[in-house]
Amino acid sequence: MKKLGFLIFILLLCFALSACGSNSTNANSKEQEKDTTVAESKNNSNNPNNSNQVESSKKTLDNVGDSLYDPDTGTVTLNAMKDISNKKLIIGDLKVDFLNSKVITITNFSDAFKAKLKDNFGGDPKGFTYAQIFYKTENTGKDEISWRGFRTAVISDGQQVDLDFNLNMGIPNPSSIEMMAKSKMDYNMVWVPVDKSEKSIRLKGENVLKSDNNKEDAIVYGKEIKIDL
The missing domain is CATH 2.60.40 (Immunoglobulin-like)
Structure with a gap:
């Protein structure tokens, strides 16, 4: 009877240790996942190909006929x-x-750019x-x-x-x-x-x-x- 009780105690102890190990593994896994997510976020913010850079790269005059709006000057067109x-x-x-x-050619001038044109060329320019x-x-x-x-x-x-x-x-x-x-x-x-x-x-x-x-x-x-x- 004592032997049977001792075996049951050993089995219960093993089960408890197994459960603790499983919880520890899950916790470590979640912590690693959290760290990985943070690292990816940092990498994306430092990546020259992130969305902000891509959006910025579109704002160039590479081909004749290209046009963009520059808040410092106005609507800019490559002729x-x-x-x-x-x-x-x-x-x-x-x-x-x-x-x-x-x-x-620049049209739809910003106020600051139009003021500069007036100071340098006079008149009321509509395009430059x-x-x-x-x-x-x-x-x-x-x-x-x-x-x-x-x-x-x-x-x-x-x-x-x-x-x-x-x-x-x-x-x-x-x-x-x-x-x-x-x-x-x-x-x-x-x-x-x-x-x-x-x-x-x-x-x-x-x-x-x-x-x-x-x-x-x-x-x-x-x-x-x-x-x-």
């Missing part, structure tokens, strides 16, 4: 686009490599079309130089256009840059007001000055280059 990476301009030790040109030209610069020499970018352009009908408005509107066309020897600057840009049908313009690069005025080539006068649109 023309051209690869101009074969274009280079050399002024003394300065080398300008052109990247691309786009003809863009311009050539957007990307370029990068390099000082190929051994001396520090300074340069004031592109200050004027000539459009197809021979009219000369003042480009100083770029500075007032915050466009990264240098107003005055100093470049150390053997240095480079990427992502420069200049806007030139044009008609939608414009096929080319001429840009005038400003003089290049060396910081050492005693050099024979301390000043190299600016040059023009034709840019296809």
Whole structure:
């Protein structure tokens, strides 16, 4: 009888231990599942392909006819686009490599952008079309130089256009840059007001000055280059 009671006690003890082990396993499993969910959430937030990035990537002007709304400017439409990476301009030790040109029209202006247009051009503009030209610069020499970018352009009908408005509107066309020897600057840009049908313009690069005025080539006068649109 005692033996039977002892066996029953052992069986009950084993059953109790098994149940505890099962509960512990379930708890650990749930905790791991929770940690995995948190990790996935963090990974998604750091993933460059998340929904916000995808939505943002759609807001680009990649093809002629593309249009988008930019709250800082208005409705932006791409009229023309051209690869101009074969274009280079050399002024003394300065080398300008052109990247691309786009003809863009902005309508339905934001209040801030319309105010900027009025300040720079006057009147009551309903639309603004311009050539957007990307370029990068390099000082190929051994001396520090300074340069004031592109200050004027000539459009197809021979009219000369003042480009100083770029500075007032915050466009990264240098107003005055100093470049150390053997240095480079990427992502420069200049806007030139044009008609939608414009096929080319001429840009005038400003003089290049060396910081050492005693050099024979301390000043190299600016040059023009034709840019296809």
